Amino acid sequence: MALYDLVAPRLEERGDPRYRIADIRAADPLGADALLAAVPGMNERGDTAALTVALRALVPDREAAAEWSVIDALAAMRDLGLLLGSLKRHGIQPAAAVPEVLPILELLARRTDMVPRDTVHHYTTWNPLGPRRRTYTGDPMEARLQDAVRTAFPGLVAALDSCGRLAGLEPYDPGFAVALDRIAHHVQSIVDAIDVTVAQVSPEYFALTLRPYFEEVEIGGRAYLGPAAAQVPLWLVDLTLWQCDRSDPAYDAFLAESVPYGLPSWRAFHARHAGGVSAVSKLSAAVSWESGHRLPPQLAASALALGRVLKILKTFRARHIGIARKAYAEDVRLYEEGSGGAPVALLRTILDLTRDNDTLVRRAAQGALGTPGHGAHAAAQRGGVR
Numbered sequence: 001m002a003l004y005d006l007v008a009p010r011l012e013e014r015g016d017p018r019y020r021i022a023d024i025r026a027a028d029p030l031g032a033d034a035l036l037a038a039v040p041g042m043n044e045r046g047d048t049a050a051l052t053v054a055l056r057a058l059v060p061d062r063e064a065a066a067e068w069s070v071i072d073a074l075a076a077m078r079d080l081g082l083l084l085g086s087l088k089r090h091g092i093q094p095a096a097a098v099p100e101v102l103p104i105l106e107l108l109a110r111r112t113d114m115v116p117r118d119t120v121h122h123y124t125t126w127n128p129l130g131p132r133r134r135t136y137t138g139d140p141m142e143a144r145l146q147d148a149v150r151t152a153f154p155g156l157v158a159a160l161d162s163c164g165r166l167a168g169l170e171p172y173d174p175g176f177a178v179a180l181d182r183i184a185h186h187v188q189s190i191v192d193a194i195d196v197t198v199a200q201v202s203p204e205y206f207a208l209t210l211r212p213y214f215e216e217v218e219i220g221g222r223a224y225l226g227p228a229a230a231q232v233p234l235w236l237v238d239l240t241l242w243q244c245d246r247s248d249p250a251y252d253a254f255l256a257e258s259v260p261y262g263l264p265s266w267r268a269f270h271a272r273h274a275g276g277v278s279a280v281s282k283l284s285a286a287v288s289w290e291s292g293h294r295l296p297p298q299l300a301a302s303a304l305a306l307g308r309v310l311k312i313l314k315t316f317r318a319r320h321i322g323i324a325r326k327a328y329a330e331d332v333r334l335y336e337e338g339s340g341g342a343p344v345a346l347l348r349t350i351l352d353l354t355r356d357n358d359t360l361v362r363r364a365a366q367g368a369l370g371t372p373g374h375g376a377h378a379a380a381q382r383g384g385v386r
Contacts, residue, residue, distance in 0.1 A: 019070065019074070023071045024074050024126040028132075029072040030075075030076055039135075039136065040136065040137050042054070051087050052092070055080070055084075055097070056098045058080060062103060065108070066107060066111075068111065070111060073111040074122065078123070081117055085136060085213040085226050085227075114263075114264070117219060117224045120231040120232060121231070122227065124227070125149075141202065144196070144200040145201045147196075148201070159183045159186035160266075162186070163179075164273075166180065166279060171286040171303075172302075174298055176279075176298075184308045184309045187313065191315055191316050194319050194323070197323070203323065214226035214227055214228055225261065230258050231262065233258075235251075240278065240279060241278060241310070242279065242310075242353070246281065247353070254346055283302060283361060284360060287299065287364040303361060306361050307361050310358035321344065321347045321348060324347055
């Protein structure tokens, strides 16, 4: 059994049975298994007539859909979404070609408290495994990309639990460094997932074959982005570490676009912490009040722990930029920006912001940690994931 399956019940909506991952994967309220298995072939042929007929065939009765559980509604959006992205990839606005799908998408959005199209959650974590897996192309690299994102989610969501606790602590509190060490441990899994993606999914395949299926579609007069890595909310970790009060207008604008695609509880997390005081600001303020040559042991431990997390985030951002540059290189790209609406320039901005905050933390503690192996520095270095 995969790690995600073991921890899934507590990851999404804190175990809310309406969002139980195994149940969503198992659900097939539209009876779509056989039809969706044929979608990769339709896409390979560019058979827009067949895709249009398939979408029309899957549109459920509105009254029946109104009685569905949240689990069935999420599964239905997942399956309709595969056809939305397929049609748009071939130049057709799906709601224009099949108008009867529009009220269903809007109904499913209200029922699930999410946007009226599929997101990265539908495409990865709520997607069945094995022969029922929904894909646009049927290529093994597409499945590997889905699995890489799926693998990243457990660590990320566990990190958010620690981020929530961190927001209520001060750097002198022993729990501050403990929470940061746990965040570092969990965020490392995202870097590991990136390594898997780099090794198993070529930039050319993503840029030329898969990326077109993630284009935005128009629903009810508004454009909605397709499944995207930007919807994996590493920005919620940034939020509590530094972004809530040390951000940049470009990053703020990106977040305003990305937050609506998150799970309801993640949107609530963002609302709770967006106006807070970041860990970097708390640490900087605490260090500024110290007048001695060394920081108190617990404050030193907090400084080192925060530096460790920011170093991992820098590594992730740098690797993300490397992947994006290859996928959106001039001789390969079909698009100027990622499927989540983020150009490579914004990724550079976020990396620079992370570096700036890391530099601030390191300078705040520089010269006050004592000699390695002694005092505060030694105590801090003994800290680890607990």
